[in-house]
Amino acid sequence: MIQLEPISGIFKRERALLAAFPMRMLIVKEGAGFLCMNSGDYMLASGRIFFIPEEGLVRLEGEIKSGYWLTFSSLLYAEFLLQHLDPMAKNLFLNLSFRDLAQQESTKTYSLLDQLRREINARNDLPFLAQYLSLFLGYTAGLDGYLAALTLDELQQVLRFRAILEQYYKQERAIQFYAEGMGMSASKLNRFLDRVLGKSLAALIKDRIMREAEALLTHSDYSIDEIANLLGFEQTANFNSSFKRYKGISVFQFSKQALLN
Known part of the structure; x- marks a missing residue:
């Protein structure tokens, strides 16, 4: 249902990135070059997060020194859409788009991703992961404005509450x-x-x-x-x-x- 992997190295566009699930995100912590799709080439930049549509192969040309490759199922995305009725949420993966994160946003994003990887490795149940992913998407896409003002500890508390609420x-x-x-x-x-x-x-x-x-x-x-x-x-x-x-x-x-x- 969800897969999160660190990504780094020098990439040539001849080889496409493998995706376990249809919904795809590339989070570039530090890198330069291009993300190549049928619709065109998009510049890789440090602190840039890409929301990649289901259609088309993803190829990279350049170097990523540090980043994350996140793929997840349409079922998990559906939970996000149930919580976000904003048309921007529905269009998030319709076409390739990206968002540049400010320094403080980047720090929180990478911490949330590290925690998400631990939760995946711990084989937490699907409702819990769905809540975590929904919070992560809402935060990184800028749809949940109230989350931006929270500290990392407060973000984790919101996540924990949502997970408990979802279960009970x-x-x-x-x-x-x-x-x-x-x-x-x-x-x-x-x-x-x-x-x-x-x-x-x-x-x-x-x-x-x-x-x-x-x-x-x-x-x-x-x-x-x-x-x-x-x-x-x-x-x-x-x-x-x-x-x-x-x-x-x-x-x-x-x-x-x-x-x-």
Whole structure:
């Protein structure tokens, strides 16, 4: 589902880079030369991060002294898109694009990549890696502006919280449970979530549940009763009322629209 490798050396364009998965990123820590695609040649530069579309071979001409080659599945990218409705997110890998990172951004990016490699090597579960990748893409693409102001430690805390939330949102609602997982008091976690994410734990859990409800109603064969049960609602009526307050339409109306689309 995801592969991250350090990349360095002198490259000739006659040989294409191998990609384990269709979504591809080249992060150049230090290098010079060109990234060569059918659409043209793009200059390699230190601190430059490339978002590479699925189509076409990737060839390099030049030297990379230090960098990373990241490839991942469309399934992991889909999780990122569920969290980022901005059209820029959908277009991120449509055509080759790149972003030059400032020094402080570069330092955080490389630290996040080193941590991601450790998580991959530790064979962490897919939901955890999906959350990490989503945070990484949002940060490096400049889509999650609030992340830019965070320290590296705060970025890691956001990641840890998202991973815990992803694993337990269907059955756990208590602030104390998440606080213990984060290694902090309930009041400190509340302050952290409000300051960094701008929402309470209850709002974040509800957002995640409703996002999952939309995905299940759109892409699964489960009945409404089964979806309500999967998401931790004791009664379907509670699920219906909660969904309508959140989306402004009933579960039935949403399902009907999804079917028509």
